[in-house]
Amino acid sequence: MSVTTVTHINLRNQARAALAFYQAVFGGELTQVTYAQMGNVQDPADADNIIWGQVVAANGFRIMACDMAAATAWNQGENAFFVSLRGNDADEITAQWHKLAEGGTVLHALGAAPWSPLYGMLKDRFGVVWVVDMGV
Structure with a gap:
């Protein structure tokens, strides 16, 4: 299972x-x-x-x-969750990063981090925060 x-x-x-x-x-x-x-x-x-x-x-x-239905209270919120995108192909991760960043805000530029050869954080144009990294 x-x-x-x-x-x-x-x-x-x-x-x-x-x-x-x-x-x-x-x-x-x-x-x-x-x-x-x-x-x-x-x-x-x-x-x-x-x-x-x-x-x-x-x-x-x-x-x-x-x-959310019109009658349901909704607030975009702040830091309620992050979506983690992990992959093992640097070119694929980088391409997806650039597409996600279109119309969004880069919070931490994509680059090397102590735990990953590629790491970055951005808020896309829908207000969703993405943590992007490459698995090792």
């Missing part, structure tokens, strides 16, 4: 764009279900929003996202 963890991000009216962005960075298959498709529309503003979505890539990358 094996167990995996998948980061699930909660957004407000941005899940569709966020999932498309992550698919563009990592590739893979995108699946999205709207509130209307689930028959779970409590507020008409939610109908076309994503109640559940994910990107699953052959390289092992997975992320899930949803748009």
